Amino acid sequence: MRKKIVAGNWKMNLGFQEAEELIEEFMTLLEKQELKTEIILCPPFPYLEMASDYAQEELFHIGAQNISPFEAGAYTGEVSASMLSSMDITHCIIGHSERRKYFNEDDKMLTLKVNQALTHQITPIFCVGEALPEREGGKHFEVVRRQVRHGLFHLDTNEFAKVVIAYEPVWAIGTGVTASPAQAAEMHAYIRTLITERYGNEIAEATLILYGGSCNAKNAAEIFAQPGVDGGLIGGASLIAEEFLSICKQAQ
Ligand code: PGA
Numbered sequence: 655m656r657k658k659i660v661a662g663n664w665k666m667n668l669g670f671q672e673a674e675e676l677i678e679e680f681m682t683l684l685e686k687q688e689l690k691t692e693i694i695l696c697p698p699f700p701y702l703e704m705a706s707d708y709a710q711e712e713l714f715h716i717g718a719q720n721i722s723p724f725e726a727g728a729y730t731g732e733v734s735a736s737m738l739s740s741m742d743i744t745h746c747i748i749g750h751s752e753r754r755k756y757f758n759e760d761d762k763m764l765t766l767k768v769n770q771a772l773t774h775q776i777t778p779i780f781c782v783g784e785a786l787p788e789r790e791g792g793k794h795f796e797v798v799r800r801q802v803r804h805g806l807f808h809l810d811t812n813e814f815a816k817v818v819i820a821y822e823p824v825w826a827i828g829t830g831v832t833a834s835p836a837q838a839a840e841m842h843a844y845i846r847t848l849i850t851e852r853y854g855n856e857i858a859e860a861t862l863i864l865y866g867g868s869c870n871a872k873n874a875a876e877i878f879a880q881p882g883v884d885g886g887l888i889g890g891a892s893l894i895a896e897e898f899l900s901i902c903k904q905a906q
Pocket of ligand 1: 663822826827828829830866867868869887888889890891
């Protein structure tokens with residue numbers, strides 16, 4: 655039985671004080687629960703140190719939203735994997751559609767980012783997903799296949815086994831429109847087939863595949879109940895402590 659993960663992607667939201675209040679409120683609510691779900695909070699870079707001070711191994715982990723493709727040196731503005739791991743950051747979102755779109759992150763760059771994360775013991779949460787015209791044109795499987803293959807299939811089995819995948823259809827992100835539970839289940843099953851072909855059944859069955867895109871307290875239970883959906887990557891709804899907790903509970 656695979657564990658469930660719920661990760662909160664705060665994106666570029668909240669001032670420092672609001673961020674600290676959100677973590678405190680979430681922790682207070684969480685302490686009263688005994689959740690089996692693995693919870694990961696992904697605040698913006700400047701708040702990572704504060705957040706990791708709050709993080710307690712058993713309650714939640716802290717992830718970054720981005721990572722440099724380079725090891726170290728003259729790369730103004732970049733944050734390296736070794737910096738993150740030296741701050742006890744355990745996870746990193748890589749290949750989010752917003753980074754692919756607004757920052758031109760292509761497959762080549764994403765492989766470098768994945769490699770950096772793994773070299774420094776950071777778990778990549780690798781995002782894939784098709785845009786609306788691709789879905790409407792019946793190209794969604796092809797697009798996701800390319801993203802998974804080009805972004806991850808250079809890894810050897812041991813490396814790949816450390817990766818978490820998030821299926822986030824671009825048309826569902828921040829739009830209030832989720833994939834139907836059947837659409838999510840279908841794509842998760844397809845991704846698992848690709849993994850089986852490349853790494854074998856055992857690895858495919860062990861790989862965690864999250865769903866992301868307008869997931870909220872109202873629809874989470876139904877999505878998480880789908881076969882092959884191992885939790886969620888949550889954007890907007892992760893900014894409200896009570897709602898995020900409710901989503902975490904529904905992943906159990
Ligand atoms: P959303 O974002 O939940 O606000 O749709 C999800 C994501 O982009 O990871």
